[in-house]
Amino acid sequence: MTQLHIAARSVELSALTKRFGRTTAVDGIDLALDGGVVGLLGPNGAGKTTLLRMLATVLAPDAGSLRLLGLDPARPDERLELRRRLGYLPQAPALYGSFTALELVDYVAVLKEHTDRDRRAQECTRVLDLVGLGDRRNSRIRALSGGMRQRVALAAALLGSPDLLVLDEPATGLDPEQRLELRSLLADTATRGTVVLSTHNTAEVAALCQRVVVVTAGSVRFEGTPAELRGLAEGRVWESPIADPRATRSWMTADGAFRNLGDLPAGVAPSPATLDDGYFLAVRSGR
Template identity: 40%
Template sequence: MHLVIRDLSKTYPNGTQALKGVSLDIPPGMFGLLGRNGAGKSTLMRILATLQEPDAGTATLGGIDVIREKDRLRETLGYLPQTFGFHPRVSAERLLEHFAVLKGLVDAGPRRDVVDALLRRTNLWEVRRQRVGTFSGGMRQRLGVAVALLGNPKLIIVDEPTAGLDPEERVRFLNLLGEIGEDSVVILSTHIVEDVEELCSRLAIIDRGQILLEAQPARAIDALRGRIWRRTVDRDALPALEREHAVVSTKLMAGRTIAHVYAESSPGAAFEPVEPDMKDVYFSVMAGHHGRDAAAPRAEVA
């Protein structure tokens, strides 16, 4: 069951164009939607979750019209929004039971089996009777995933799930997402490059409401091989470097700046070649440089 998006557009009353003709083909598995804050990710997620109307365009999941058949879509939708709240005095077990009833699991026996299985799957079984108000951020996110998984959804939307999590919780949460992405279309919306690199078999980079790149991560990295060069410079020399070369990213290390530069061949003796990664892909796309597709408004790497 594929999710097919065609020419989705959305402009808010204040004139902000959140989406500008977005088209994507998303197969089953983990799909990463990568972009900075304000790029249009959450608007797209809310439209797909039937919480907002687009101004134009279509989206279909299998035989379901996402825009016009909202009730049908909701029957097979799991959604973990960027921000959500649970009653702090209710236990995880009771809360999940409540949402299971809302999802249509009215028979006590089967509902109990489903709730128990989800608590174990999300590693919350040992704390199932604790109040949600005592949970860490990562535990609350895992409970949100358990709620999203009720009813065996075929479309799962996860919006900025690891923001604010400590490294240990982040790894645990990403492992959980990797497990659920086997039988459904799972869209992971994030501004964290590592989340997409570690989990997703396909990705899209979005900025200012437009898709700049749709690719398999490994092939997007391959397209940059031999085109990323590194040089260490003093901070006050960085402006001159940026005027002379296509600097795609910089980072500070031991008081000096390490700059990654895009170039078809060596930009000079002071530079050394570097093996590209997803950060280089992301920053190259955002800077307008990505292999032979650099001049195109949208690059596709099959």
């Protein structure tokens, strides 16, 4: 079947909206993304998972428009083509415990219409090797650790070298070494397409992402580079021996001093801002 490879932005959202009863989970989001690794930050309940599920074509929006890889998922033929070129890792992937790792990935490959048995076997082996599970391919899912199960689900998402990879908290259950391996894997994947991932870890964003989107209450509060997000807090951070009552927020650091964030008091020297500082200010801008 001829594939519809259309030169276009990877993600184009216009007034995208999703409601659940009286709750608006995604509230008129406009966003355009094209290439690289994009980090999605936001507090719990901000609408990140709902947004990612729409990007993965699991949910349909209630209003607004959504185009992915130049295709409209509202059109059945284009949605089918899109799913061939899309990889998705949900926040809590449901895996069949009686399957082996290889059987689970092969099952997903069949669903994605990898019809040639020999090529499908090679592809399943390739992605399991990519996530470091080549030697556990014949282990039952129920016998694997939580981190290994997460990597099986990631392997399934990587089938076919997707042009758009959507990952909801991909580092969940991974140890520090595996997190570093994940960074390398996603950085390599992003050289050929777009990776959109949600995380609560700003260190992951700083180390991996070319762009960052901060979402609160279903709306985008910031979109730009990690350096630009950090820049929101430049000149608004200072340290003191006790919590400064003039600060918007204060917390004790490892050395016992207090770090303060807010409007810099007169005569006080600012401290270097961090990504966490900028994220906090971006979140507060929506309150």
